[in-house]
Amino acid sequence: MTVPPNSNQGRESFQLPASGPSNVLEYQASGLPFVTQSTAPSAGTTWQLKFPFVTKFFVVKNNGAGTLGVGFTANGALGTNKFTVAPSSSFQGDIRVMDLFFTTTVGAAPVFEVIAGLTQIPRKNFFILTGSMTAFSGTVAQQIALGNKGFGYGPDGASGGMGQGGGGGLG
Secondary structure: OOOOOOOOOOOHHHOOOOOOOOOHHHHHOOOEEEEEEEEOOOOOOOEEEEOOEEEEEEEEEEOOOOEEEEEOOHHHHHOOOEEEEOOOOEEEEOOOOOEEEEEEEEOOOOEEEEEEEEEEEEHHHOOEOOOOOOOOOOOHHHHHHHHHHEOOEOOOOOEOOOOOOOOOOOO
């Protein structure tokens, strides 16, 4: 008996699985460099910095005279779930994120710099940080469908209306 040739034979064994947020090696290796500079938007509005990959760490340096607000979501940056960087100071976080949101909290819109060390974890493989991570209000079926893609967000990253949004610890 002869076995017909398989055109894909051997190819599958050399494909490495995509890296994910639980891959410890991504955080042990040095980060890929990412640097940008911008001016913060006026108070009441945000500017989103979308990193091409998940960060290992980031540093935000405020070079301006105004106070810079930084959040992990737009609602957080505009609300109380943010941290501030005073004029002529910086913040360093050993935090893995896909996005940062910036706003001016006091004074003139400051010029700021961001340097980050990136992992090789694709954005699509990371969960969505929301302000509703303290309590998921979806059904069991929704929890199963979403898996680790986030709490309160649909699989495409758009708001599914299931979370509390804007409240909670990470916003």
